[in-house]
Amino acid sequence: xxxxxxxxxxxxxxxxxxxxxxxxxxxxxxxxxxxxxxxxxxxxxxxxxxxxxxxxxxxxxxxxxxxxxxxxxxxxxxxxxxxxxxxxxxxxxxxxxxxxxxxxxxxxxxxxxxx
Amino acid sequence: xxxxxxxxxxxxxxxxxxxxxxxxxxxxxxxxxxxxxxxxxxxxxxxxxxxxxxxxxxxxxxxxxxxxxxxxxxxxxxxxxxxxxxxxxxxxxxxxxxxxxxxxxxxxxxxxx
Numbered sequence: 001x002x003x004x005x006x007x008x009x010x011x012x013x014x015x016x017x018x019x020x021x022x023x024x025x026x027x028x029x030x031x032x033x034x035x036x037x038x039x040x041x042x043x044x045x046x047x048x049x050x051x052x053x054x055x056x057x058x059x060x061x062x063x064x065x066x067x068x069x070x071x072x073x074x075x076x077x078x079x080x081x082x083x084x085x086x087x088x089x090x091x092x093x094x095x096x097x098x099x100x101x102x103x104x105x106x107x108x109x110x111x112x113x114x115x
Numbered sequence: 116x117x118x119x120x121x122x123x124x125x126x127x128x129x130x131x132x133x134x135x136x137x138x139x140x141x142x143x144x145x146x147x148x149x150x151x152x153x154x155x156x157x158x159x160x161x162x163x164x165x166x167x168x169x170x171x172x173x174x175x176x177x178x179x180x181x182x183x184x185x186x187x188x189x190x191x192x193x194x195x196x197x198x199x200x201x202x203x204x205x206x207x208x209x210x211x212x213x214x215x216x217x218x219x220x221x222x223x224x225x226x227x228x
Contacts, residue, residue, distance in 0.1 A: 004158070031214070033215065033216075035218075041220075042204075042218055042219065042220035042221060043159070043204060043206075043218035043220075043221075044218075045215050045216070045217070048215055056215060091158050091159070093158070097214075103149050103151065103161030103164060104161070104216070105160075105161070106151075106158030106159045106160065107158050108156070108157055108158050109156075109157075109158055
């Protein structure tokens with residue numbers, strides 16, 4: 001079964017530290033999303049890429065968050081400096097183009113706790 | 116401003132009965148709708164979708180109904196099984212430059228044996 005792999009699964013860090021989350025999309029998928037899940041906001045889109053080019057990062061706090069795709073097999077989401085309000089589950093999802101017939105495939109998420 | 120709303124945070128049904136999960140949207144540009152299911156400690160998994168040119172799509176025990184005039188869709192699960200217990204997310208997207216999914220906050224379904 002093809003799947004989206006996210007690392008680490010859990011991360012606890014102190015406020016002010018840098019956090020990097022990684023995602024390996026499904027081979028052949030050209031669209032990659034970063035979502036954040038919180039109790040208050042549900043699933044929010046942070047950023048997404050098509051063919052490694054950023055298409056939309058309007059959901060991301062620009063001063064502290066950055067998202068990149070160094071190559072087709074790796075997407076990263078970085079927070080620097082981290083704050084307690086960043087505590088959430090961060091999901092990566094991948095798909096082929098618009099994925100309208102079958103949706104997008106999500107990874108299992110990275111649970112981030114900033115203390 | 117929430118564009119996709121799931122007004123029931125939770126729903127409890129008996130095994131074998133019908134589960135109906137509801138979703139409302141406000142953006143008239145949305146033309147594709149999806150339902151995802153999420154178990155604890157896992158990512159959401161795609162369940163079923165519907166295009167705005169249809170009013171019904173069926174896949175086994177799952178049926179999605181779309182009422183465009185009311186900007187409302189619903190997911191029916193018949194018959195409900197204990198393994199269906201999960202959080203269900205409604206999502207929508209608008210064609211024409213933006214394929215990103217806008218999600219509702221989810222409805223937690225509990226199917227009791």
